[in-house]
Amino acid sequence: DAGVTQSPTHLIKTRGQQVTLRCSPKSGHDTVSWYQQALGQGPQFIFQYYEEEERQRGNFPDRFSGHQFPNYSSELNVNALLLGDSALYLCASSFSYQPQHFGDGTRLSIL
Amino acid sequence: ELKVEQNPLFLSMQEGKNYTIYCNYSTTSDRLYWYRQDPGKSLESLFVLLSNGAVKQEGRLMASLDTKARLSTLHITAAVHDLSATYFCAVDRGGSEKLVFGKGTKLTVNP
Numbered sequence: 001d002a003g004v005t006q007s008p009t010h011l012i013k014t015r016g017q018q019v020t021l022r023c024s025p026k027s028g029h030d031t032v033s034w035y036q037q038a039l040g041q042g043p044q045f046i047f048q049y050y051e052e053e054e055r056q057r058g059n060f061p062d063r064f065s066g067h068q069f070p071n072y073s074s075e076l077n078v079n080a081l082l083l084g085d086s087a088l089y090l091c092a093s094s095f096s097y098q099p100q101h102f103g104d105g106t107r108l109s110i111l
Numbered sequence: 112e113l114k115v116e117q118n119p120l121f122l123s124m125q126e127g128k129n130y131t132i133y134c135n136y137s138t139t140s141d142r143l144y145w146y147r148q149d150p151g152k153s154l155e156s157l158f159v160l161l162s163n164g165a166v167k168q169e170g171r172l173m174a175s176l177d178t179k180a181r182l183s184t185l186h187i188t189a190a191v192h193d194l195s196a197t198y199f200c201a202v203d204r205g206g207s208e209k210l211v212f213g214k215g216t217k218l219t220v221n222p
Contacts (some may be wrong), residue, residue, distance in 0.1 A: 033208060042115075042199050042212030056209050065210070090153060094208055099144065102154040 002027065004093050004103035012109045021076040021106045025093030031055075032074040033100060034066060035090040041092055049074050067069050078108075086110045113138050115202050117213035125191050125221050132185040132216045135201035143183045144204040144210065147173050147196045157161045157185075198213065 005024045013019050016088050021052075031050045035043035045058035049068035068074045078085055086109050092100035114137040124130050134143070142161055158167045160176035160183060165204045167174050171194065182210040183200055197217045201210040 031208065033210075035210075042201075042214050043210070045209050045211070048208060056207060058209070092210075098141075098207060098210060099156060099159050100210065101156070106152045107151075 004091055004101050005087075006091050006103040006106050008106060009104065010107045010109075015081055015083060017081050018077065018079045019081060019108060021089050021091075021108070023074045023076070023093075023103060024073050025074070025091075026101050029093035029095045029101070030070060030072050031094045032072065033092045033094070034074070034076045035092065036060070036092060037088040037105070039064060039087070040072075043095030046076070073107050081110050082111050107110075113140065113202060114212045115200060115211050115213040117200055117216050118141070119216060120135050121219075123217060123221060126191055127189050129189065130187050132198055132200075132218075134183040134201045134213055136181050136183075136200075136202045137209075138181075138204065139178070140181075140204045141163075143176055144201045144203070145172075145183070146199045146201065146219040147184055148199065148215070149196050157198075177182070178180050185219075190218075192222060194218060194221050195220045 007022045013095045033048040034046040037043040047057040048055050063079045065077045088105045089103045092102045094100045116135045145157040157166045158174040163178040166177045171188045176183045197215045201212045
C-alpha cells in the first residue's frame, strides 16, 4: 500500500519563477494538506483541500495556490518565487479527520 | 491564535539517561501529536493523544497529555543513539486537521 507520494523530490528555481509541486495521497484518503517547513523550523500550514475545494487556509499570500483533482491528488503552485520560499514542502493526507500521513516532501531551493 | 511552544529546543544527553521534552499550547485543542523527523526526512508519527490523562508508550518513549494545564510531555527512558532526531509536537484545534507545530526539539544522544 503506497503512502503519500510527492514529486519532484528536489527542485531549484530562480527568483520570480513559478513552481508546481505534486502530491498523491495515501490510498483511501480524500483530504490533502500542504505545509511549508523552513530550515530549522516546524512545519507551517499552507492550505487544505477536500472535495476539490480549498477548505482551510493558513497565513500565506495569494502567490500560493492549489488544486485537488477528482482522484484526490493535489498540486501546490507558487508564483513570483522569493528567496524566502526556499523550504521543504510537505504534503499530508487523511480521511474523515483521522491522523494525517506525511509524504517525504519536496525540497525547493530558490537562487 | 493557537500557539505551541516546546522546550528545550536543543537537548544533548548521554546514552542511558532519562529526560523529558515539554510542549505547551495556548488554547483548548482536540488532539495532540508527537512526530519524529530525521535530517532531510519527512515526519514520522509517534503518538496521538486525544483526551486528558492520556498516556501512550512505545519502546523508550512515553507521551502524556494534561489538557487542563495545556501541557504534553515526551519522556525518554534510557536514551540510545538511535533516538537522535528532532521531535515535534503539534496541536489540532477542533478536529480541523490544521496542525500547528512547535519549533521542535533537536535531540542528540551521545555514547
